[in-house]
Amino acid sequence: MRNLVASALLAVSVIAAPAAHAQVPDKLVHRIEASHAILHELMNTPDKGIPLDIAASAQCVIVVPAFKKGAFVIGGEYGQGVATCRTPKGWSAPVFVQMAGASFGFQIGGQSTDLVLIGRTHESLNHLLKDKVKLGGDASVAGGPVGRSAQASTTELANAEFLTYSRNKGLFAGIDLQGDEVNQNVKDTAELYGHDVSFQKILSGGVATPAPAAHFVRTVSELFRKGRARKGK
Template sequence: MNRIKAALCALTLVATALPAMAADKAKLDERLTDSQNILHEIMATPDKSIPSQILSGANCVVVIPAFKKGAFVVGAQYGQGVATCRTGHGWSAPVFVQLAGGSFGFQIGGQSTDLVLVAMNQNGLQHMLTNKFKIGGDAAASAGPVGRNAQAGTDWKLNAEFLTYSRSKGLFAGIDLDGTVLSQNEDDTRTFYGANIPFKTVLGGGQRTPDDAKPFVGTVAKYFVSSRQ
């Protein structure tokens, strides 16, 4: 009898966990869709978007929809996003990340803000494979230039591992994200794939892109076209 009760309890736990898991997966699908739409909207106005030389040279792209901020308090900013990296055969399946910290509230106002981070070299790519890193500390970063054919200065070409952008109330601009920490969201990534898959495997192209993620990855591939392709 005790064994039957234990089995029934286990089945009940599984049954109650499934809706929660489905809800989590739905939120992740929504995050992918939001990130895809953000890129479409940013690139819809080429003269006010990411310059072509940055699009073609990017190694990884991170999108953080609706980055939330408190009342201009250090550490009050927090957001969840998705990332993909360029591989030898296109763009990788996505992983889920989170961004927290910083003290740049006055730059972007009191509303939620969409953020885009672009890794520009192998050092930036290597940082993406670590558990977490501080922007402006572990990884050199600069506010990204804007405009389809913008003649950006040479500083970012020489020093920046990441270029960072924000979009708030329709205004797209480079932003200084120094002091924020980008970290892997292993729980969300595990929920999405149904297994513990190392970020290095996913971002290196070793994981098939799920159907739910193909629109986001396809959008990145559409705009971030390598000059070598």
């Protein structure tokens, strides 16, 4: 009888495991995969990407794949992304964020670009814990320098809480995101973890990284490690 019960429990656990993994919507897995691909390409183009000195100072990293800009006299911007922050035990499990902004001018057409935001101070984590952060208002922001040996040497760059980059056709360049807002995406984050969990708990390292996001966090960690290794030379 005991063996029969044990077999039944084992069968239930085997069935439940794939079911639990299947609960993560495909759109969220795709967003994480796209973010990972952007960072992986960034690491493979050091002469045309984010300087390793900047990566070494990173406290938080936000990746927004396919950030969209469209305009007809009054333009709008919108994107969904993934964020992780550094903790004493390594990089945190990710949370989902969304970015939105508005641009004004006589523009017709639209474009899509990949964004990477590097939070360089401990305040960048505190700002991500708020429901909404306005770049250039609540948090200082500047387009980041590009290239293997480039540094944030000007006063504006040195004092910026977030350095921002865009990717177009494989090349990274600094981008002006003044006025854009970064919001918590509580709904998508809850869907990833299967229940409501605070951004503070996740970004402080209090939650294990889900399997679908493990490679994304490893890539951020590797980028940070390479930056620290170069800085130590």
